[in-house]
Amino acid sequence: MNTLFPIFVKLDQLQTLIVGGGYVGLEKLTAVLANSPAAPVTLVAPEIRAEIRELAAAHPGVTLVQVRYDDTYLTDKDLVIVGTNDKAVNRQVQADCKARKILVNVADTPPLCDFYLSSVVKKGDLKIAISTNGKSPTFAKRFREVLEEMLPDSLQETLDNLTAIRQQLTGDFQAKMDRLNEITKVLK
Structure with missing residues (x-):
């Protein structure tokens, strides 16, 4: 049974650390920036792919640090994503995050993850x-x-229309909910 609690976080208001500068690091950085282009992200790795450097050049919130991971990079971080090809480093980052109560995702290792992407x-x-x-x-x-x-691509127009309707509704919370439920019933 899937007991995960789904949330959407405001990454542009959090400090994210990505450990790993290879293909997995690129994949994770790409995912973060695709969803939150202004997110402040620090990526730490002894080697960093050229594609990561290109991506970072287009996103001023990304800082690249070409060194081996050290727990000092966890200072002031809210969220950590680990994607190295060194299982010992992955486990160390996870243990360091646990000790500091920082949520961590270790790519391809579900038992070490606090959250999944x-x-x-x-x-x-x-x-x-x-x-x-x-x-x-x-x-x-x-x-x-x-x-x-x-x-359909036209969903944005529907969302914009529903926002306008919601802003014009009067009455108490229940009355507004009843009206919005009636309007959106056609989506069934």
Whole structure:
């Protein structure tokens, strides 16, 4: 049973650390910036791929530090994502995060994760996160692709219209909810 609690965090208001400068580090940095382009991110690794450097050059909030991981890089961090090819380093970062009560994700190692990165469907302001409880990121990715094809691009117009309607509604909370439920009933 999937007992994960889904949340959407404001990464542009958090300090994120990514440990790993290879392909997985690139994948994680890309995912972070695709969802929160202004997020302040520090990426630490002894070697950093050229693609990561290019991505960082386009995002002023990204700081690259080409050194081996050290726990001092956890200072003032709110969230950590680990993606190195060194299992000992991954375990050390996870242990250091636990000691400091910092949430951590260790790529491809569900037992070491406090949270999982979801596969995300985006249509304007609509965001749908897909989780397989860490069991199959590939399935989540494929399902995301199916949903992206199914959902019309016109959803943003619908969201904008519903926002305008919501702002014009009067009455107590229950009356507003009843009216919005009536309006959106056509989505069934």
